[in-house]
Amino acid sequence: MHAHTTTDVQPFSVNPDFDFEIRTAIGRTAAGAGDPGEILAATEQVRKNDHEGWFDAWNALADRTAQTADTAASRGHTVSAADAYLRASAYYAVAVNALSSLDDTTRLQPTFAKQQTAWGGFLTHTTANITAIQIPYENDALPGYFFRASTYGTAPTLIAVNGSDGSLAGLWASCIQPALARGYNVVAFDGPGQQSQLFDKNVPFRPDWEHVLTPVLDHTLTLDGVDAAKVAVYGISQGSYWVTRALAFEHRFAAGITDPGIVDVSTSWTSRLPHSLLTVLDSGDTAKFDKEMAFGMKFSPDTARTWAFRARPYGTTGYGETIRAVRAYTVADVASQITTPLLILSPENEQFWPGQAEQLADLTREVSTVIPFTAAEGADGHCQPMARALTAQRMFDWLDEQLTH
Missing domain, CATH: 3.40.50.1820 (Alpha/Beta hydrolase fold, catalytic domain)
Structure with missing residues (x-):
């Protein structure tokens, strides 16, 4: 469920999930959906397990970039506006994903709305x-x-x-x-x-x-x-x-x-679960599986965060229900x-x-x-x-x- 640094290249973050997100964001710069310098500057101070700080870094970068876009648009600089709106939308998207794994999900909707607004600004100003x-x-x-x-x-x-x-x-x-x-x-x-x-x-x-x-x-x-x-x-x-x-x-x-x-x-979910635990689920004892998973998650907050983020779009609640759904x-x-x-x-x-x-x-x-x-x-x-x-x-x-x- 966790990303791992993939090459011998020095990681951008000691947190493997953050590192993978930064790599992905830098990769998007090939098509204009980011700028490497501002991505690295925004994220370099975020500590390994500071998930709130991770959201704040991307949200602040996105807000600043969206403001640049708004200013450029208001002054008739359409190419600059399109470029900045595209970057802002991509940055807000990372912020949305950061929020998806936090306990407080009240900011999800407004942050996604900002992502969509920036995307709309890109569509309005691009020559495509x-x-x-x-x-x-x-x-x-x-x-x-x-x-x-x-x-x-x-x-x-x-x-x-x-x-x-x-x-x-x-x-x-x-x-x-x-x-x-x-x-x-x-x-x-x-x-x-x-x-x-x-x-x-x-x-x-x-x-x-x-x-x-x-x-x-x-x-x-x-x-x-x-x-x-x-x-x-x-x-x-x-x-x-x-x-x-x-x-x-x-x-x-x-x-x-x-x-x-x-x-x-489903293997991206099950490969990191103990075989004995999956045997419990396969035996039909979902309640025991859920209880043991909940106990284990208390000792692994990172895994719990990733699980919450990954499970949300499946529309499931319990751990066992989620694994059963993903196996389809x-x-x-x-x-x-x-x-x-x-x-x-x-x-x-x-x-x-x-x-x-x-x-x-x-x-x-x-x-x-x-x-x-x-x-x-x-x-x-x-x-x-x-x-x-x-x-x-x-x-x-x-x-x-x-x-x-």
Whole structure:
């Protein structure tokens, strides 16, 4: 459940979770969703277990950056405004995640609202061609955005699926901006349990993402400028599970990319629990499991914080109920049904789902390609946080070739 420093590079923080967040934030700077100096300056004084100070550092940086954006906008400096709003939205997103693991959750809603406001400021001032869309979904709609390629006529289109706690500013950096630069349209949206669906509507995750991605694809195919024969899908972090699960049932995509490959989401939870404790749960004694977990959490406040943060979008309460829910997030039994060409990114030192990229490749041998990322390249760790330009180059070069066949 905890991040670990991935290379021999000196950590930015002695707290491995903070260090991973800083690396991820610095990685986003490749697409303008951050500035390395201000990130490092804001976080360098935060002590190892000062979780309140961690929130304060990011919230203050975001507030200051948003103020810069507001000032630039009021004076007609639209490029500066767009840049600063994007950075502010990305920084607020880290602050939101910091709050998710604190006992006091009353600040979650207002901080997320500031994140959304900054994102809206970016959309207003950027030169990118963006349309807000509503994707029909069951008895409601999923909010999304259609980013239009600068080409005239139809273009290949990428549907971007976020991770468990990623922001739209983060998705812009990891996927949307590199796609637009290469002439792709992009559809991005908040699915069940993600961002606005979680914080504004309290809608939890669901494992059966074919019921999400199929309506998203249906709507995408109605948008002007979409080449129906060239629609691909990308999933980052836990979004990789959702994409893989959906592709087992939805066969209309021209290609899919998982960053990284995931087979079973639950192992990032269960691998750090004592085997004897899981045996208690598997025997059906949920009450005993919950009691022992609660006792153990008293001695490990860091684990308790991470658990609270990770469990929230599943809409569960007890420890046993959460583990049971997360265990449904597996493609081990359905991945062999995938017929779509599938790119699986496989970083060395993957800390959340080690070995699962290779497992997914074994299950999808007929259709999958694996691209490794290594520590020697500075590209190891979950989602290659410090090598996003290299990641974009490799995955989009593969995708270009798939769609020109």
